[in-house]
Amino acid sequence: MSAESAERTVLPPAGPLDNLVDLFSRTQRSQAKLVGPSGEHISIPPELFEVLRAVVTAMANGQAVTVAPHNQTLTTQEAADLLGVSRPTLVRLLEDGEIPFEQPGRHRRLLLRDLLDYQDRRRHRRREALDELVELSEDADLYENTTTPIS
Structure with missing residues (x-):
């Protein structure tokens, strides 16, 4: 590079x-x-x-x-820092196949673009889950039930 x-x-x-x-x-x-x-x-x-x-x-x-270019190679610590998670949590994501990586020797390496793709997928899943919770709450009239204080 x-x-x-x-x-x-x-x-x-x-x-x-x-x-x-x-x-x-x-x-x-x-x-x-x-x-x-x-x-x-x-x-x-x-x-x-x-x-x-x-x-x-x-x-x-x-x-x-x-x-940084999208083809930038990151260490697991750099990737964990970027995601705001611990390195062991990131390693678990890698081992679970959530994020592609290479392991040419002892150390895992991943591409910035793969990490950003994972971040987008995670953001999309969170948004869908939140939308589903809002819909369920509206269907159950839970917003109406919370307008008065609970004693």
Whole structure:
């Protein structure tokens, strides 16, 4: 992997980013341009504009930002940290076949894109379960029953 495509985490700057956040909120995606060091104007595609907007918004909220390609290989600890679970929990997910991985030697390695796919599937399953709970509660008139305090 070249140095340009390697993962890199950037902490938010010390100063406020309010001016940039305002600029991104006012600028249309199709109008976005960068100005190079020698003054040349370069139009940027809408997808890149959205990435830059997301980075500026996250940094303005005090969050560090990591940019990594989807084919980035992760250790089990890095993957566990990204999911917000313990490493043993992640290993159990790997062994259960929830997330594909490779084990070229002693250590398991997984791709960022596979981890993000798992995250999307998990989010979708949670949303479906929540929708089902709401529907069951509405069918049983449980919302009506909770309008008065329980004594």
